[in-house]
Amino acid sequence: DVKVTQSSRYLVKRTGEKVFLECVQDMDHENMFWYRQDPGLGLRLIYFSYDVKMKEKGDIPEGYSVSREKKERFSLILESASTNQTSMYLCASVRGYKGVAGYNEQFFGPGTRLTVL
């Protein structure tokens, strides 16, 4: 059974804290993504990575950074959490080569509901 797991389902942090969200996939996928989901806005892409140590900015990268040291693990970092980063964070992975996903679907993790007070 293929899986994308995320380190926490629910997280509460204070403004200014550094926050780490971890994502691990066991499908040997090259491409991994971080999204945030907000009501009425759908899924917005924060960052993605198509290889170890490679990263690309998505549509809303401000205030975030990422790390991909191993193929199966993709971490999202909030350097200094702010209240407008309260959201549902979703990690996804997809089979591909050099960033090209072809006709493959993404697999999502269960999400992390982050609240920043």
Place this chain on the structure above:
Amino acid sequence: DQQVKQNSPSLSVQEGRISILNCDYTNSMFDYFLWYKKYPAEGPTFLISISSIKDKNEDGRFTVFLNKSAKHLSLHIVPSQPGDSAVYFCAARSDNYGQNFVFGPGTRLSVLP
């Protein structure tokens, strides 16, 4: 400006009837389209997809129709069941455009018993 639009934020359907969820896109380079279903507090799960060389793809109760000239696709669920109540996201991508998947804002479907 949203490249993938789902103009109905919500939809209610009686159990056993057909549910039709609509999606419009603006970028003619998109050549692969997907539907995802999302329950509260869970990640989206893949439902069905269609490539631009087809105009219909069917999988059990789920059928996706693609009208390229109108840049429109729709998901039909027949018959609808209470377990289908969820948020449905339409997504599009193209290898030419980039490796990203572009998602619509979602439609919340409620199937009433």
